[in-house]
Amino acid sequence: MDRDAVSAAVIETRGLTKRFRGGQLAVDSLDLSVPAGSVFGFLGPNGSGKTTTIRMLMGLIAPTSGTAALLGHPVPRAARSVLPQVGALIEGPALYGFLSGRDNLIRYDSADPAADPRTRRARVAAALDRVGLTAAGGKKAKAYSLGMKQRLGLASALLQPRRLLVLDEPTNGLDPQGMREIRSLVRELAADGTTVFLSSHLLDEIEQVCTHAAVMSRGRLVVQGPVTELAAGARGRLVVTTPDTAQAARVLKEHGVADLTVARERVTGELPPGDVEPADLNAALVRADVRVRSFGVERASLEDAFVALTGEGFDVAG
Amino acid sequence: MSRAETTVRREDGARGPGALWTLGLLRSELTLTFRRWRTLALLAVLAAVPVLIGIAVKIETSDGSPVGGGGAEGGGPAFLTQITNNGLFLVFAALAATLPVFLPMAVGVVAGDAVAGEANAGTLRYLLVAPAGRTRLLFAKYASTLVFCLVATLVVAVSALATGALLFPLGEVTTISGTRIGFGEGLLRAVLIAAVVAASLIGLAAIGLFVSTLTHSGVAAMATTVGLLITVQILDTIPQLSVIHPYLFPHYWLSFADLLRQPVYWDEVLDNLTLQAVYAAVFGSAAWARFTTKDITA
Numbered sequence: 001m002d003r004d005a006v007s008a009a010v011i012e013t014r015g016l017t018k019r020f021r022g023g024q025l026a027v028d029s030l031d032l033s034v035p036a037g038s039v040f041g042f043l044g045p046n047g048s049g050k051t052t053t054i055r056m057l058m059g060l061i062a063p064t065s066g067t068a069a070l071l072g073h074p075v076p077r078a079a080r081s082v083l084p085q086v087g088a089l090i091e092g093p094a095l096y097g098f099l100s101g102r103d104n105l106i107r108y109d110s111a112d113p114a115a116d117p118r119t120r121r122a123r124v125a126a127a128l129d130r131v132g133l134t135a136a137g138g139k140k141a142k143a144y145s146l147g148m149k150q151r152l153g154l155a156s157a158l159l160q161p162r163r164l165l166v167l168d169e170p171t172n173g174l175d176p177q178g179m180r181e182i183r184s185l186v187r188e189l190a191a192d193g194t195t196v197f198l199s200s201h202l203l204d205e206i207e208q209v210c211t212h213a214a215v216m217s218r219g220r221l222v223v224q225g226p227v228t229e230l231a232a233g234a235r236g237r238l239v240v241t242t243p244d245t246a247q248a249a250r251v252l253k254e255h256g257v258a259d260l261t262v263a264r265e266r267v268t269g270e271l272p273p274g275d276v277e278p279a280d281l282n283a284a285l286v287r288a289d290v291r292v293r294s295f296g297v298e299r300a301s302l303e304d305a306f307v308a309l310t311g312e313g314f315d316v317a318g
Numbered sequence: 319m320s321r322a323e324t325t326v327r328r329e330d331g332a333r334g335p336g337a338l339w340t341l342g343l344l345r346s347e348l349t350l351t352f353r354r355w356r357t358l359a360l361l362a363v364l365a366a367v368p369v370l371i372g373i374a375v376k377i378e379t380s381d382g383s384p385v386g387g388g389g390a391e392g393g394g395p396a397f398l399t400q401i402t403n404n405g406l407f408l409v410f411a412a413l414a415a416t417l418p419v420f421l422p423m424a425v426g427v428v429a430g431d432a433v434a435g436e437a438n439a440g441t442l443r444y445l446l447v448a449p450a451g452r453t454r455l456l457f458a459k460y461a462s463t464l465v466f467c468l469v470a471t472l473v474v475a476v477s478a479l480a481t482g483a484l485l486f487p488l489g490e491v492t493t494i495s496g497t498r499i500g501f502g503e504g505l506l507r508a509v510l511i512a513a514v515v516a517a518s519l520i521g522l523a524a525i526g527l528f529v530s531t532l533t534h535s536g537v538a539a540m541a542t543t544v545g546l547l548i549t550v551q552i553l554d555t556i557p558q559l560s561v562i563h564p565y566l567f568p569h570y571w572l573s574f575a576d577l578l579r580q581p582v583y584w585d586e587v588l589d590n591l592t593l594q595a596v597y598a599a600v601f602g603s604a605a606w607a608r609f610t611t612k613d614i615t616a
Contacts, residue, residue: 058447060614083449090447094440098354110346111448111455117342156444 010036010164010195011057015066018052026052028219029066034197034212039190041206041227042199043306044216050199051091053216054168058088071163084114087162089170093153097142101133101152104141108156115160127155132181146173154182165189166197171205183209203306215309222309238278240267240285241294248290255281271297340454347462351428357466360424361473367420368412368478375401375408376485404489405482406501409508410578412478413471413515417571418551421470425519426543428466429526432459433609435536437616452610456527460602463523471516475508493580507577514574518590521567521597522547528605534616564589567597 011034018027027049034040044050055061057068059076068075070082095104105124109115115123128137131151136144144152150173157165167186171179186196186209200206206213207227214224223230238257242248245262253260256272271278282295351357379402397414400407433456436442445455482488491504499507526543533539547568553559554566563569570590576583 055443055614058443059449060443060446062611062613079449080451083447086447088444088447090443091440094444096350096439096441099350107346107350108444108448110342111445111450113449113451 008035009033009069010038010071011040011069011197012072013053013057013066013068016053016056016063016068017065018049018056018061019064025219027056027063030216030219030221032214032221032224034195036195037190037193038212039186039196039198039210041210041213042197042216043201043203043206043213046201048216049219050216051168054088054090054166054197054199058086058090058166059083060090080113084112084160085163086166087157087160087164088166088168089153089157090166090168092169092172093149093156095141095144095149095152097140099141100138101141101144101148101155102128102137104152105156105159109159112160123159127158130158130185131155147175147178150174151178154185162194164195164197168199169201170198171200171202179205215306217309237298238269238271238281239294239296239298240292241265242267242285242290242292244290247288248285248292251285251288251290252281255284257281265293268298340458343450343454343458344461347458348465351462351466352469357428360427361470364416364420364424364470364473365477367416368408368474369481371398371412371415372401372408372478372481372485400492401482402486404491404504405484405486406479406488406491406504406508408482408486409475409478410511410575412474413511413574414572416474417515417518417574418568421467421474421515422519422522422547422568423544424470425463425467425523426526426547427540429463429523430530430539430541430543431536432463432527433530433605434533434539435530437534437614438536440616442616443614446614453606456531456606456609460523460527460605463527464520467519467523468513468516471512471519475512479508491578494575494578495580497580499580511574511577514577514587514590517594518568518571518574520594521601524598524601524605525567528601528608531605531609531612565593567593569593 011032013030013032016027016030016032017025019025030049030053032053042050042053052061056063057070057075059079062076070078071085073082075082095101096107099107102124105127106120109120109124110117125134125137128134131154133148133151133155136148141149141152150170154167154170157167170186171182174182183205186198190196190209190211198206198210210227212225213227213230215222215230238252240248240252243265245265245267248267249260249262252267252269256276257269258272260267260269278295278297282292285292285295375398397407397411401411433442436445446452450458489501490498491501491507492498522543525546526539529542529546530536530539533542550566551568554563554569570586570593573586573590576585576587
C-alpha cells in the first residue's frame with residue numbers, strides 16, 4: 001500500500017499553507033499531486049505562490065500548516081535522506097563569482113552527504129558536458145553570461161542521477177537555441193524516468209514539454225491534471241476564411257455559433273455546445289453560396305485555458 | 319505515519335554521512351574562505367603590522383636611544399622597549415597591538431559574512447537543498463571561522479618573528495618578573511601566547527556567526543559585528559561600569575602577558591578562556607536556534 005503511494009506521487013501536498021509574518025497568505029491549502037514519471041508544468045502569474053511552494057517542498061521554508069511529501073517521505077523532516085535524490089534550480093542560479101564553474105560544482109557537490117568524493121571530479125565533468133559548458137568550466141563564474149550561469153545552475157542539479165528535478169524557470173536568460181537544448185534535455189531526462197517539476201511563465205514552453213500541469217492563482221491551486229485535458233477544457237474556435245464574410249457570419253449564427261468576430265476575410269466563432277459536426281457547418285456555408293477559402297477548428301492553447309481559469313492576463317500579479 | 323518515520327530513520331542510518339562527509343564540507347568551507355581575495359587581503363594587512371612596528375622601532379632606535387623613553391616593565395604589555403634587545407619580543411608586541419583592533423576586525427568580517435554572505439549571494443539555498451543540513455553547515459562555518467582565527471594569529475606571530483629575527487638580535491628572554499629564560503623556552507611561550515590570543519577570538523567569532531544568521535546582507539552583518547566589538551571595548555574602559563567589565567568578552571584579552579611571567583600567572587588567562595567558552599556556548603546556541611528555524615527566502 002505504502003509502496004504504491006510512493007510510486008504514484010513524487011510530490012504530494014495536503015492542505016499546504018504558508019502565511020508570512022506580515023500576515024500575507026502566500027500559499028493557501030494547496031493539494032498538489034505530481035505523478036511519477038511526469039513532466040509537470042507549474043503555472044501561475046507572478047506572486048501566485050509558486051516559488052513559496054517550491055521553497056516549502058525543498059525544506060527552505062517551514063509551512064504554517066499542512067504537510068508535504070517528496071518521494072513518499074515527509075519534508076522537511078526527511079529532507080536529509082530525500083534531497084540527495086532531488087536536483088533543484090530555484091529562482092535562478094546562484095554562484096560563487098570568484099570560483100570557476102567547475103569549482104562551483106565541486107563546492108555544491110561537497111555539500112551533498114550522499115555524494116561520493118571519489119567520483120566527484122568525474123561527475124562534475126559529466127554535468128558540465130551535459131549542459132555544454134566543458135570548454136568554459138575553468139573560467140571564473142563572474143565572467144559567465146546569464147545563459148551560462150543558468151546552464152551551470154542546471155549542471156549542479158544534474159550532479160547525481162536524480163529521481164526528481166525541480167526546475168524554476170529553467171530557460172530564463174537563454175537564447176532560443178539554448179531554450180531548445182534545455183527542452184530536449186528535459187525530454188531526455190524524462191525518458192530516463194526522472195520526474196521533472198517545471199515552473200515557467202512561458203506557456204507554450206510548458207505545452208511543448210509537459211505531460212501534466214497545475215495552475216496557481218493568488219496562492220490557491222486552480223486546476224491540475226494532464227495537459228491535454230486542461231487544454232480541452234477550453235473549447236476550440238471555428239475559423240473560416242472567405243471573401244463573403246457577412247454572409248458567412250449570418251449562416252454561422254443561424255447554426256448556433258456564438259461570439260462571432262469578423263476581421264478582414266476571417267470569421268471566427270465559438271463552436272456551439274453539444275455534438276456539432278464542423279463538416280455540417282461547412283456544407284451549410286457552401287449551400288448558402290459562401291465561397292469558403294479555408295475552414296477549420298483552432299485547437300485551444302494552454303494560454304486560452306489559463307485565461308479561462310484565472311480570468312486574468314498571465315503576468316498580472318495576484 | 320510511524321512506519322514512514324522508521325523507514326526514513328533506517329535510511330538515514332544506512333546512508334550515514336558520518337565524519338568523513340562533515341570533513342569534506344569543512345574542507346570545502348576552508349577552501350572557500352582562503353580563496354577569497356578579501357581573506358587574503360586581511361591576512362596581508364595583518365602580516366604588515368609587525369613589519370611596520372619592527373621598522374618603526376629600528377628607525378627610532380638607530381641612534382642608540384631607547385624606545386619611547388617610558389614603558390615601565392609590567393606597565394602594560396607593550397613590550398616595545400625589549401624589542402631592540404630581543405627580536406622575539408616583536409611577536410608579543412605585534413600580538414598586543416593587533417589583538418584589540420586588527421585581529422577582531424578581521425574575525426568580525428569573516429564570521430559576519432559566514433551565513434549572511436551566502437544568503438546574499440543566494441548560494442545558501444543551494445547548499446541547503448544539496449542538502450548540507452543546517453546544523454552541519456553552521457558547524458562547518460564556525461569551525462572554519464575558528465581556523466581563520468588561528469591562521470590570522472599565526473600570520474601576525476610568524477611575520478613578527480621573521481621581522482624580529484631580521485632586524486634585531488635573538489637570545490635569552492627577560493620575563494616580566496625579571497628572571498631570564500632560554501630562547502627555546504621563550505619561543506615556546508610565544509607559541510602558547512599565539513594559541514591563547516587565537517582562543518581569545520572564539521567568543522567574538524560566535525557573536526559574528528549569530529549576527530550573520532539574522533540578516534541577508536553580509537556587509538550589514540560585518541558592520542554590526544565590528545560595531546559591537548567597538549562598543550564593548552568602549553564599555554570596558556568606562557570605570558562606572560566596572561561591575562559588568564568581567565563579563566565583557568574583550569576584558570581579559572591582554573592577560574596573555576601573564577604567560578611571560580615566571581612562574582606563569584594563569585588566573586586571568588583561565589578567566590579569559592572560560593569567558594570565551596561561555597560566549598561561544600551562548601551565541602553558538604543562539605545562532606543554531608535561529609538558523610535551524612529560519613525561513614530561507616533569499
